[in-house]
Amino acid sequence: MDFEIASETEELLERYRGFMESELAPLEADAVSLPFSALEGRLDARRGRAKEAGLWGPNLSAELGGLGLGLVDHGLVSEVLGGYLYGHYVMGCQAPDAGNVEVLATHASQDQREKYLRPLAAGEIRSCFSMTEADYAGSNPVLMGTTAVRDGDEYVIDGSKWYTSSADGAAFAIVMAVTDPDAPPHRRASMLLVPTDTPGFEIVRNIAVMGRAGDGWASHAEVRYAGCRVPVGNRLGAEGEGFAIAQERLGPGRIHHCMRWLGVARRAFELMCRRATTRFLGPDETLADKDIVRAWIAECAAEMRAARLLTLHTAWRIERDGWRAARQDISAIKFLVAGMMGKVLDRALQVYGSLGMCDDTPIAWFYLEERAARIYDGPDEVHKISLAKRILRDYR
Amino acid sequence: MDFEIASETEELLERYRGFMESELAPLEADAVSLPFSALEGRLDARRGRAKEAGLWGPNLSAELGGLGLGLVDHGLVSEVLGGYLYGHYVMGCQAPDAGNVEVLATHASQDQREKYLRPLAAGEIRSCFSMTEADYAGSNPVLMGTTAVRDGDEYVIDGSKWYTSSADGAAFAIVMAVTDPDAPPHRRASMLLVPTDTPGFEIVRNIAVMGRAGDGWASHAEVRYAGCRVPVGNRLGAEGEGFAIAQERLGPGRIHHCMRWLGVARRAFELMCRRATTRFLGPDETLADKDIVRAWIAECAAEMRAARLLTLHTAWRIERDGWRAARQDISAIKFLVAGMMGKVLDRALQVYGSLGMCDDTPIAWFYLEERAARIYDGPDEVHKISLAKRILRDYR
């Protein structure tokens, strides 16, 4: 076992840190309070500078214009980016586009690669992933109300999706719809590429999540598909493979969230420490002199470091053995890291007190934004049960 | 010991419940998503009907047009109101006005009573309480930067306050300012009544709290006092009594929050139960069949009931012995009830999943709005230490 981080990786991380500090830190106050549309221009300028600096697309293959980092190294980069609002966006590795790029890289036809994958990877367009429905628990993906009925050379899509993140302003959606209701449950659905200017594709609303409707990339839409027609050639992979592709996307996708959360937690932790040493309580006394605050800081530090190692260990295993072999590990970090981050954020907010609740720091922004971590891509409880079932197989 | 609730109290509670269900429940969807200004007209109409129904001012004395309930009975009413957004507002017992009414009822001169207390109690005007400052920990109220310098028959107020709740649209502020910096710490400050149209009273901004700036009564302002002049007759009580009056206001004020939180928790609990029994997971299966959800519900129910009894017990002791005798009890419920509510809200949100994060239920609204409970009026940690110190005196 060797926990040493290679010196070239350390240097790369240092470059990412430098870029973030010089390019994104000054934007933070606005990032917390302004809508995405008011930020987009400045963010895109930074995307350009990221490309110039050779930092664009840490996870993208060289062919797609990225650095092609392995998952452990990307995890370390992602931890850096996660501490800054729009950090991943500026580097072109943001959800849901990053996951969509992976899906397209594996399953897209030559034509689809040219039309969708290339401009998406280059950050010229945005995309969304339209799977979740309000009436069905996401933890059971074989339940689905949206249908795509074959009509000649086209599919006609009807149904309703929600929490389709970043649909507002996206160029296309990857939609999951039932193409054969009579097939076995895991063979019923297919994935379809739907340009958002297709008639029948309708954004009903950007859902107000934790009080914020958001806009553009920073939004979660309710989408209605009303007789929305796409050519058969817009299907991704074979008919009935929708569920399999979704698994492929969601499985490894979870570790990307975890790697980002490490950065969120670390940032909140650093802010908490800074606040503790500077909050005036009286002559010669700050919050850093209070044992309760100290105990919180120590507990957060220990749990953060442990969660970080478990995440990197999972990344290492995925690199070595593939993500299917690491499914237990992914479930474990999904709830462990989400829980750790939630605890750090809660305590950071408490240490900041009334200041923590307002827009003068990014703490409240993180607190609200990341509460979803325990819910999306399978709630914690579903992952716990799934992990336990796999473990218990060995004891029967 | 007799835990029976008197039948006339039960009847009164039933009337409050009926009013809330018929008058406020239908308003909830709008209350979650619209600014206060868009609701104010409808809320005021309901205030009128509350007066007609003889329900206005459960805690106000008969002389001030209220029901003059004792603290235990008011606690039970408050628990009902707390489950509805704007419940307390509609009944004229909302913070910060309710506390200001109490302060004025005790300390106001005849002139002040006529000009401020009467219309405030009647709901004709609103008020705010301007004490907290950004640079000083609220837990140490002898630290304060705002000054009121005597100049002839006037005080000239200079300084900066924040989290002055409901300043936006208030008719007057009760401001705490240092009138004698050389006095012993607890005798330095005085309370001054400042009409908000006084030159030099300036609302800098409504602070974005947990992402929402709010407006009107539902806001928390940063206020600047720049050479703001008020007549000496606007002082409440004697010079130097500011700290003593603040203690009087904050001490018993805390139980009012607790009583409201009981209602918030109960409402979230009921929503969680309803969601559990209706969330479709598959044929013949809902979330109510899941043991983890069941365990959450049971734990919340037990802690909620226990916290409720401790709160009512505290109210009973205050009624019998006065709030000073109940200071230990008040500290205990301040953090116990806040913690219980936080747990119930977190679990309710988790049970609701993505639906819980959006505006389609009041869960997210409560979750964001009430995170402050562990911070304002003294953070939990300060109350814990204070309670322990009192307890430990008996063991020395």
Place this chain on the structure above:
Amino acid sequence: MDFEIASETEELLERYRGFMESELAPLEADAVSLPFSALEGRLDARRGRAKEAGLWGPNLSAELGGLGLGLVDHGLVSEVLGGYLYGHYVMGCQAPDAGNVEVLATHASQDQREKYLRPLAAGEIRSCFSMTEADYAGSNPVLMGTTAVRDGDEYVIDGSKWYTSSADGAAFAIVMAVTDPDAPPHRRASMLLVPTDTPGFEIVRNIAVMGRAGDGWASHAEVRYAGCRVPVGNRLGAEGEGFAIAQERLGPGRIHHCMRWLGVARRAFELMCRRATTRFLGPDETLADKDIVRAWIAECAAEMRAARLLTLHTAWRIERDGWRAARQDISAIKFLVAGMMGKVLDRALQVYGSLGMCDDTPIAWFYLEERAARIYDGPDEVHKISLAKRILRDYR
């Protein structure tokens, strides 16, 4: 609502406290470290003095020689007794005899009353309750391997029980055995009175529980019934009523544990406070000056008081409406009070440090002895699920 404790109850509690302090406190060091047999003589002498003082049998009816207290008042007495090792034993209200007395008082024939109930209530003999079996989860009492086969005027009992508390030295056992395996599940078993000198009644061992085998009243036996014959007249109630009687015994029995645990928790809490103020850390510093210890004390105090009120509220409801109406409440306190006590004990031990682990205080004794609280009479988890199911019925 009136939380006032009647003055005559206060006086009675004062007498119990006085007796405990003068008669049991001096015995504590020995009680922690010696076997029951070495204490029995001294305990029995104190039982005599309790009778002389008119304190024997707080829960026993006057007819059976006790004080016939209602459940709320008995709860308050039990809280006092619970703080002292053997407190309940000395007052004749110890498990399992207290529960057996209740069962006999309701179901015993005249002959059984004379032979078993009268001397048991008087403390002349001891008894045990033999229901739990190793191979079946106690949470599902319809599963049972022990059988009682009718043979003329006798039942022949065969089977194996464990955790038959206090069997060692008991004069008789109340045994639950299947008398009709073909009946509906809840009608299969009956209760039989088995004198322990009956051939075929065999104590296999006193089980080492948390490292201590114990002896006499303070033990938990594995018992084998090997062709053990008792007359049909030793059956308690009608054939097939075993399960119903068990429910009757266990339901209300749980609150007795809770009331005792309140006393255990309070005692540990007081010890913790005493330790905090006296543990020398340096000149002018003790553990009571440490904020972490203070926070623990405050949290314990608040949770202890809340749990106490919920327990007394449950007792009040049982007194008013019967225990069946209070089943929700009983489940709630079963896990809430057990959890609270466990937390207080854990923290008290931590505050005592190495001293807390050794026999020089009763902390370790409580810590080990009361870990079982979360297990016996239905593990916490079973009660949580049961409580939630009842609650959720109202939401369907």
Place this chain on the structure above:
Amino acid sequence: MDFEIASETEELLERYRGFMESELAPLEADAVSLPFSALEGRLDARRGRAKEAGLWGPNLSAELGGLGLGLVDHGLVSEVLGGYLYGHYVMGCQAPDAGNVEVLATHASQDQREKYLRPLAAGEIRSCFSMTEADYAGSNPVLMGTTAVRDGDEYVIDGSKWYTSSADGAAFAIVMAVTDPDAPPHRRASMLLVPTDTPGFEIVRNIAVMGRAGDGWASHAEVRYAGCRVPVGNRLGAEGEGFAIAQERLGPGRIHHCMRWLGVARRAFELMCRRATTRFLGPDETLADKDIVRAWIAECAAEMRAARLLTLHTAWRIERDGWRAARQDISAIKFLVAGMMGKVLDRALQVYGSLGMCDDTPIAWFYLEERAARIYDGPDEVHKISLAKRILRDYR
């Protein structure tokens, strides 16, 4: 970063596992219930076989007859041994001897090496470390009542120690005593080697810890030093270096506990899983089908793995940079691993129910024995504050 365990290490671990399973697993039932003296012969026979198998002294240098493993590899071995009662003892790496060997290897004179170190490393004699005193908090090691007064060529030791583990049957003690009360605090004490047959060395009692007095190696003694004389040549290192040597011993010593706790936790975890899959609840249902149990298992698995990696990472850092550089890391694992183990043990016990409380499994034994983990070598709270202070230095 490379998390791969070298194949030769894997093979070694497999040999340790094999030895433990064949030699120690069959002893477990007796190990749980019998005193050390009744086991010693059998344990010593196994020590012999461990030497024959080339497994003795994984952490001992080759010169001292061991394998000389690095700390990471020894951590992996220790995790295996920790799952078996007396696992470390049989391999000659048990506390307190392992720590004493390290101290002697660094500080002993040639004479001391021959007389004490060699036979200790070979397992021919046992030792103890006599530092803790009842009246002074161990967290403040400059407070100490025991004195060693120079009298010619001898020191005369007077004082009282407790929790001197394994004193019963030890050949010698390493005693910490004040040799110069007027020196600066950290220079007051020295370490002295005291053969236990020295007049004035007196074992007052084996302290009953968590109800068990224990004996031999498995005991914790109160020791009185009454005019106990040792030659000046029995001093370890220079006069006044006692505190420095103690730091050296305790600092790295803590990770040894953590590595053992990983094994305890893993063993309890495996037992819990086994119990879950085999506990009969009804036809076709076991505890493994219960979601609450599953959630516990998943949480334990995730936290166990994370704590393990943090411990190995700490070992790696100590190997690379020395233990002083890793002080933060050591503090972090001290409370993180202790807390994790405590949680796993508590849940394992709960899953086992009444069976978990008795001697039929090692769960209760672990539960009692390892509660001390949060107390010895500095209570969790002291390590948290210490870690936080170091972290906060970077934020001032």
